[in-house]
Amino acid sequence: MNSKSYFVGILGLATLVSCGSAKDEVTISSTLFELGKSYVDKINPGDGTEAGQQAQADLAAAQKWLENYDKPLSFALIENTKGNGFLGIEEVNGPYETWRSSIDSVIVQKNGFITATFAFGDDLVAAKVPSTVRNTGTKQRINYYLVDDENIVGTEFSCTWSSLGSKDTPVFGKSYKTEHFREKCSNSESKFSNDYWVDSRGIVRQSRQFVSKTVGYVSLQRIIE
Amino acid sequence: MSRQYKVSACVDRISIPCIKRPVSAGAFVGVAIAALTITTALADPSYNLDGMAGMIHMPSGEAMEDAELAVTASYFAGISRFNQTFQLHDRVSATLRYSRYNHWLDGTDYFDRSFDLRFNVLKESQFVPAVTIGLTDLAGTGYYSNEFIAATKNFTPEFRATAGIGWGRLGSYNSFSDGFDSRSSNGVDERDLFRGSMAGFAGIEWRPIDKLTLKAEYSSDAHILETENLDAFEHKSPFNFGAEYAFNEYVTLGAYSLYGSELAAQLTFRFNPKKPIISTGLGSAPRAVKPRPPYAADPEQYSTVWLEQAGVKELLVENTAKFMETDRIVLEGLDIDGTVVEARIRNRSFMSSAQAVGRSARALSQTMPPSVKTFRIIPVANGLAPTAVVIDRSDLEDFVSRPPGQDQMLQSVAFEEAGPPSDDIIYFEGTYPKFTWGLAPYVRFDIFQPNEPVEWGIGGRLTSKYEISRGWEVSGGINAQVVGSIGDGDPQPVATDLPPVRSNAKLYDAFSPVSLTNLTMDYYFEPQNDVYGRISVGYLEPMFGGIASELLWKPVDTPYAFGAELNYVKQRDYDSYLGFQDYETFTGHVSAYYQASNGFDFRVDAGRYLAGDYGATFAINREFASGWRIGAFISRTNESENDPTGDGTYNKGIVLEVPYHWITGKPTRSTQTVALQSTSRNSAARLRVDQRLYDKVRDNHAENLEETWGRFWR
Numbered sequence: 001m002n003s004k005s006y007f008v009g010i011l012g013l014a015t016l017v018s019c020g021s022a023k024d025e026v027t028i029s030s031t032l033f034e035l036g037k038s039y040v041d042k043i044n045p046g047d048g049t050e051a052g053q054q055a056q057a058d059l060a061a062a063q064k065w066l067e068n069y070d071k072p073l074s075f076a077l078i079e080n081t082k083g084n085g086f087l088g089i090e091e092v093n094g095p096y097e098t099w100r101s102s103i104d105s106v107i108v109q110k111n112g113f114i115t116a117t118f119a120f121g122d123d124l125v126a127a128k129v130p131s132t133v134r135n136t137g138t139k140q141r142i143n144y145y146l147v148d149d150e151n152i153v154g155t156e157f158s159c160t161w162s163s164l165g166s167k168d169t170p171v172f173g174k175s176y177k178t179e180h181f182r183e184k185c186s187n188s189e190s191k192f193s194n195d196y197w198v199d200s201r202g203i204v205r206q207s208r209q210f211v212s213k214t215v216g217y218v219s220l221q222r223i224i225e
Numbered sequence: 226m227s228r229q230y231k232v233s234a235c236v237d238r239i240s241i242p243c244i245k246r247p248v249s250a251g252a253f254v255g256v257a258i259a260a261l262t263i264t265t266a267l268a269d270p271s272y273n274l275d276g277m278a279g280m281i282h283m284p285s286g287e288a289m290e291d292a293e294l295a296v297t298a299s300y301f302a303g304i305s306r307f308n309q310t311f312q313l314h315d316r317v318s319a320t321l322r323y324s325r326y327n328h329w330l331d332g333t334d335y336f337d338r339s340f341d342l343r344f345n346v347l348k349e350s351q352f353v354p355a356v357t358i359g360l361t362d363l364a365g366t367g368y369y370s371n372e373f374i375a376a377t378k379n380f381t382p383e384f385r386a387t388a389g390i391g392w393g394r395l396g397s398y399n400s401f402s403d404g405f406d407s408r409s410s411n412g413v414d415e416r417d418l419f420r421g422s423m424a425g426f427a428g429i430e431w432r433p434i435d436k437l438t439l440k441a442e443y444s445s446d447a448h449i450l451e452t453e454n455l456d457a458f459e460h461k462s463p464f465n466f467g468a469e470y471a472f473n474e475y476v477t478l479g480a481y482s483l484y485g486s487e488l489a490a491q492l493t494f495r496f497n498p499k500k501p502i503i504s505t506g507l508g509s510a511p512r513a514v515k516p517r518p519p520y521a522a523d524p525e526q527y528s529t530v531w532l533e534q535a536g537v538k539e540l541l542v543e544n545t546a547k548f549m550e551t552d553r554i555v556l557e558g559l560d561i562d563g564t565v566v567e568a569r570i571r572n573r574s575f576m577s578s579a580q581a582v583g584r585s586a587r588a589l590s591q592t593m594p595p596s597v598k599t600f601r602i603i604p605v606a607n608g609l610a611p612t613a614v615v616i617d618r619s620d621l622e623d624f625v626s627r628p629p630g631q632d633q634m635l636q637s638v639a640f641e642e643a644g645p646p647s648d649d650i651i652y653f654e655g656t657y658p659k660f661t662w663g664l665a666p667y668v669r670f671d672i673f674q675p676n677e678p679v680e681w682g683i684g685g686r687l688t689s690k691y692e693i694s695r696g697w698e699v700s701g702g703i704n705a706q707v708v709g710s711i712g713d714g715d716p717q718p719v720a721t722d723l724p725p726v727r728s729n730a731k732l733y734d735a736f737s738p739v740s741l742t743n744l745t746m747d748y749y750f751e752p753q754n755d756v757y758g759r760i761s762v763g764y765l766e767p768m769f770g771g772i773a774s775e776l777l778w779k780p781v782d783t784p785y786a787f788g789a790e791l792n793y794v795k796q797r798d799y800d801s802y803l804g805f806q807d808y809e810t811f812t813g814h815v816s817a818y819y820q821a822s823n824g825f826d827f828r829v830d831a832g833r834y835l836a837g838d839y840g841a842t843f844a845i846n847r848e849f850a851s852g853w854r855i856g857a858f859i860s861r862t863n864e865s866e867n868d869p870t871g872d873g874t875y876n877k878g879i880v881l882e883v884p885y886h887w888i889t890g891k892p893t894r895s896t897q898t899v900a901l902q903s904t905s906r907n908s909a910a911r912l913r914v915d916q917r918l919y920d921k922v923r924d925n926h927a928e929n930l931e932e933t934w935g936r937f938w939r
Contacts, residue, residue, distance in 0.1 A: 091513035096626035098513040106510035108626055115626060118510030118939070121503075121890060125938070126628030144629050146506070149292075149499035149824075150577065150850035150935045152631055214504060 066172060066223065073224040074099055075172070076107060078120070080216040086223075107218070112196060112204030114211065114218065122214040125152050133181050133196040133204055135161035141185055145212060157185035157192075169197045169206050171221045176205045185210075192217075201225075270377075271430070271438060271469060271477065272493050274299040275369070276308020276320050277341060277359065280428040280442045281465040281481050283395070285387045286355040286377035288345035291315045292847070293497045294855070301481070301489030302451060302458035303327035307678075309879075309901075311855055313847060316345040319857070321879055321901060322362075322369065325678060328455060336676060339369045347376075354378035360418065361393070368450060371395040372419050373426075388427040391445050396422040398447035398463055428465075440467045440481075448484070461485030475502070498853035498887070505851070506939065507890035512548065512587045514625040517595040517618070526595045529563030538651050541592055546653045548588035553892075554581055557605055558652035566593055567601040569610060569646065574892045576852040576884050578604050578925050580936035582614050586621055593618075603643045604925040607749045607916070608696030609757055612781050612925045613643040625938065635934050640927040642754060642781050646695075662689040667704065668897070669711060671904060682709030684738065701744035701764075712738060721870055723907040724808050726768070726835040728870045730905045732799040733767055740801035742767050747916055755780045757918050766913040767801050769794040769835070771809075777918040779818075782927045786919060788816040792912050794835070810837055812912055818919055820928055824848050826856075828919070835910045838862035842876075842909065850933045852884030852896060860909035868908035876909035878902025 066073070074087040076099075085101035092098075096115065099107045108116035113129040128142040139161060142154040164180040178197035185192055192210035199205045208219045270287040273279030276297045278287050289295070289312040297308045303326065310320040320341040329335035339362040347356035354376040362369035375389030390396075400422035428442030442465050451457040462485030469479035475496055481489040496502060520527055531537055538561050545568065546556040553574035560567040568589060572581035582602050589600050600616040620637040624630035664687050671680040684706035691699045706712065716731035733740070745763035752758055757777045764770040771794035779786035791813035798804035814832030821827070826848055831841040840862025847855045860876040879901040885893050923929055 091515055093514065093516045093622065093626060100510065100513075104509040106513075110626070115628070119506060119508060121506050123504075123506040123939075125935075126626070126630065128628045142628065146935050146939065147500070150933055152629055152935045154629060 069224065071224065073222075075221045075223055076101065077219045078215060078217075079219065080214075107220070109220075112198070112207060114207075114209045114220070117211055117215070117218075120211060120215045122212040124211045124215075128154075133183070133198060133207075134179075134202075135181060135183070136163060137161055139183075141183075143212075155187065157187050159183045159185040167197070169199075171205055172223050176200075178205050271440075271479075272297050272308075272310065272491075272495070274301070274306065274481075274489060274491055275341070275361070276306065276310050276322060277318070277343060277361075278310075278357070279375075280387060280430060280440050281467045282444050282446060282483065283387070283426045283428055283442050284343075284357070284359055284373055284375050284389065285428075286345075286347075286357045286375040286389070287349070288312060288316060288318060288343070288355070288357065289495075290497060292499050292849070293495060295493060295495040297491055297493045299489060299491035301483055302487045304451065304457065311847075318343045318345075323672075323678065324369075326455065326457075328457065330454065336678065337366055337368055339363075339366070349378065369394060370417070371446075375426075383432040384429070386427070386429045387442075388425065390423055390425055392419050392421055392423055393417075394446045394448075395426060396424045396445060397449055398424055398445045398460075400424045436471045438469045438471075440469070441465070444484070458484065459486045498849045498851060498855070501851065501887050501890070503888060503890040505886055505890050508892045509551065511552070511584050511939065512591060514587050514621055515590045516622040529594075529596045531594050531596070532563055542651050542653050545588055545592045548591055549585060552581075552584045552588075554585055554588075555656075556585075556653050557656045558646070558650045560647050560650040561593075561597070562649075563596050565599040565601060566597050567603065567613070567647075567650070569603045569605050569650070571605050573894065575936070576886055576892070576894055577850065577933035577936040579930050579933045580892075580939055582930070583937035583939070586616050590618065590621060601641075606921050606924065607698065607747070608692075609749050609751065609918075609922060610643040610646075610925075611757070611779070611922050612927065612930070613641045614930065615639040615641055631934055631937055634937060635931065640781055640930065644754075645751070657692060657694045659692045660689070661692075662687070664688075665895075669706075669709070670899060671711060672899070672901060680709075680711045680713075682706040682711035682738075684709070686742075696749040697747075698749075699744075699746045702742045704740050704742050706738040712736075719870065719905070721868070721907055723836040723838070723864055723868060723870075724810070726796065726808070726907050727910045728905045728907050729799070730768070733801055736800045740767060741803070742801070743915070745916075749918075752776075757922050759916055759918055761914065761916055764797065764803075765792075765794065768797055769912060770797055770805065771795050773912065773914055773916075775914075775918055777922060779919070779922050779926065784820045784822070784928055786818040786923070788818070788919060790814055790816075790917075792914075794912060810835065814911070816919070820923065822928070824932075830911070834862055834908070835912060836864065836907045838864035838908050840865065840909055842911065846880075850935070851887050852882070853887065854880070854882040856880045858902075860911075862909045864908040868906065870903075870906045870908070876903065876906050 072089045076087055077084040085103060087099035087101050087107060090098045090100040095110045097109045099109060104119060106118035107114055110129065111131065112133045113127065114124065115127040115129060116125060117123045124143055125146050126144040130139045139159050141157045141159050144152050144154045147153050162182050164182055166177060166179050168175045169178040176199045178199050181196045181198065183194040194210055195208045196204050197206040203222055203225055206221050208217055211218050270278045270285060270289060272295055273284060274282050277284055278289055279285045291312055293312045295310045299306045305325040307323045308320055310318055312318045322339045324337045326335040341359065341361045342363060343357050343359040345355065345357045347353055349355040356376045359373045361371045371391055371393035373389050373391040373395050375387055377385055377387040379385040402423045424445035426443055426445040428440060430438055430440050432438045444463050444465055448460055452460045465481060465483050467479055467481035469477050471477045475494060477493040479491040483489050518526055541561060542559045545559060549556045555571040555573060557569040557571060566589060568585060570581065570585050572578060575581045581604060585602050586600055598618045600618060602614045602616065603610045616638050620634065624633045664685060667684055667686040669682045684704060686702060686704050688702045712734040714735065716735050718732065719725060719728040721728055741764060743764055743766060745761045745765060747759060747761045750758045755778055759775045761773045765773055771792060773792040775788060775790040777786060777788040793811050795809040796806040798806060812833050812835050814830040816828060816830045819827045824847055826846040828844045829841060833839050840860060842858055842860040844856060844858035857879050858877065865874050865876065881899045883897045885895040885897065
């Protein structure tokens with residue numbers, strides 16, 4: 001197994017791979033999943049009720065747990081469904097990183113862009129994207145989907161990039177100085193807007209990216225690089 | 226494969242803001258010219274009460290979207306109609322109609338089946354309307370018999386108008402001509418087409434808001450049968466009015482005022498096999514392709530010294546099998562040398578064989594040492610392994626994430642004849658012998674029969690299979706109906722001149738809700754290149770047992786195939802247990818198959834049928850990469866005209882096969898088949914054998930793999 005390749009809480013795969021025990025993997029999986037739910041609550045804690053307080057407590061527990069976790073880790077939230085989970089890097093192939101969740105959903109990223117999803121339903125099959133999210137001006141993007149009787153069809157967008165300035169971006173209790181970039185894409189039939197927050201090391205620390213019509217937007221935070 | 230770009234359509238229920246099309250420049254010239262220059266109808270054509278593209282009762286000149294399938298149910302004046310319409314092709318659609326008259330001439334209910342064909346001869350363009358020619362109630366009783374030519378033009382995105390001329394029923398009100406010739410009373414005879422009185426019809430449709438369409442039409446159908454013979458309603462006016470509300474893109478409800486005296490309603494459910502209602506990307510994500518380290522960085526890893534380790538091949542087989550198991554792909558075995566691995570797999574999960582091959586390639590990328598640079602993946606079904614998909618590992622690593630990588634990958638792979646396994650293959654422990662079984666619910670419908678609209682049954686089906694060795698297997702199935710109307714009543718044997726091979730079908734259903742549907746020993750073999758064979762012995766189907774044999778010639782990369790089968794069968798007892806009746810016979814056919822590249826599959830079978838009659842069956846199927854199949858067949862034998870158990874000269878039917886993954890979004894190879902056909906006709910009755918070779922073999926052939934290649938990376 002490649003040293004760069006590992007999984008965070010993959011129940012099915014834990015029994016197959018030679019590294020790590022199945023028991024530990026399951027424990028990590030369920031722990032992170034529960035923490036993820038609390039984190040979503042924290043993002044929108046409501047009116048400070050008991051649930052909100054519990055969410056804050058859970059978040060504190062998550063932060064404590066993460067202090068002892070040192071492998072690349074991201075967090076994803078599907079806005080439409082509130083589905084969420086932590087992601088670990090499964091594989092690195094050139095500029096492409098395959099991130100897998102504890103429930104066997106996968107996001108492929110290239111330089112911070114989501115270029116493919118798996119097991120989300122209406123998945124993004126592939127995407128042609130710019131080389132970096134630090135862009136201005138107009139760039140082209142092509143999103144590919146499996147449509148029209150299982151054919152992969154590309155939808156081309158013209159995207160206008162802009163920098164919206166610097167801000168502090170909190171990610172699981174840590175704050176990062178980031179520059180906010182916005183990618184506004186449209187064609188004759190539809191449009192969407194993606195946001196990227198890039199820290200001083202060039203890491204896309206946080207993003208909100210459009211996946212597909214039915215999946216909608218996915219928010220990502222890079223917790224550990 | 227060339228790259229395609231296609232802009233997604235605006236859909237109301239989706240949150241993406243839709244951009245309105247710009248107003249045509251013609252609007253500045255004048256309203257009339259502007260209307261003519263707007264050529265795109267933003268609203269799909271709607272279905273009329275006969276289930277075809279139209280207004281209220283009258284047809285229109287438009288065609289539905291290619292492959293659209295619609296089921297409509299309508300009611301007025303004591304007449305219920307259930308229509309199924311399929312847009313077979315961009316320009317051709319077919320409708321099967323099942324009507325129930327609550328009060329027929331003798332006071333009883335009457336059920337009528339009719340069949341329509343429509344040809345869209347002109348597509349709408351800037352100055353030309355869409356024009357369609359329709360033939361209604363072909364090969365039926367003729368009660369609905371009519372022909373028409375209709376033209377429809379969209380004048381604005383919200384407004385369209387239709388005008389047309391009709392014959393038969395549609396030429397019966399306010400006829401303006403006696404037509405070209407006389408017409409027989411019911412119009413069954415094909416020589417009557419476009420004969421007799423002619424009359425005009427017209428109508429308009431207006432969509433004031435997105436989901437609501439208002440309609441008005443002038444009908445040229447005098448409804449002579451319903452008003453004069455059946456006294457079902459009074460024809461006071463030729464004008465009809467209606468309103469239709471579309472709940473979403475699938476379901477529409479309409480209410481109408483008809484002929485100045487009646488109210489009517491229609492529910493329409495429309496969908497397209499090309500567009501799953503549920504996204505089919507659910508299920509677990511595939512494993513990542515694991516890239517090898519660059520050769521220059523670590524050349525030692527590309528050594529084949531690992532081959533010298535004791536037990537290394539067995540370990541690789543075990544590891545690969547476990548990786549594939551997560552996708553419910555069964556690894557039969559690996560044939561490994563230092564640079565090439567041949568993997569024989571069974572796909573138990575994915576409707577698309579290409580997807581199973583893709584997932585297997587990912588697994589091999591995880592387990593095979595870097596020196597293995599070629600993957601030869603062979604899908605196996607029932608011991609038959611027609612095709613090897615040869616994959617260059619470097620290309621797999623390069624193209625996996627590079628958009629649109631599926632095109633480059635398809636150009637990179639080779640489809641070869643698989644050939645038999647070598648002596649060096651290492652089978653995964655437990656591959657043979659292997660016993661599997663399953664218990665699953667089933668739903669059975671016998672619908673649109675001559676005297677009963679729907680018979681149904683829900684129950685459990687127990688299946689089992691014992692795979693003895695490669696190609697040898699024993700399989701069986703037991704159905705137990707728990708609830709339903711199938712088997713109700715006290716059916717009696719039907720006396721016919723022909724042997725009652727199917728006419729006593731109800732006796733089989735009525736005896737017991739539990740039946741042994743099949744129990745056979747099967748042997749599948751490949752006697753030589755491109756030739757496949759099958760011999761089955763036992764209880765072949767619910768009504769017949771015996772010995773069935775088949776040979777098929779089908780090269781891996783040709784769209785055509787030829788086959789022959791010869792069976793000796795004996796009719797089973799009505800209890801569907803183990804006994805047989807006295808009737809026994811030889812039956813067999815020679816077959817020719819052709820799979821066109823546009824999704825159409827044609828087949829002709831000629832030979833001797835179960836009742837000893839001789840004839841031929843022609844079948845056409847529209848097949849989709851998703852696994853949907855919509856087909857029709859027609860048979861005629863030397864006994865067809867003399868067979869009282871049939872409802873016409875030809876034995877005919879329509880078959881729909883719906884893949885469950887299209888409904889659930891999760892991977893499965895299970896399908897639900899719905900057949901609209903006579904189940905009790907003795908002539909042109911063919912032995913029902915599930916194991917026929919053509920579909921089994923071509924599922925893994927180049928044509929099918931390429932057709933579903935979009936799923937290779939999924």
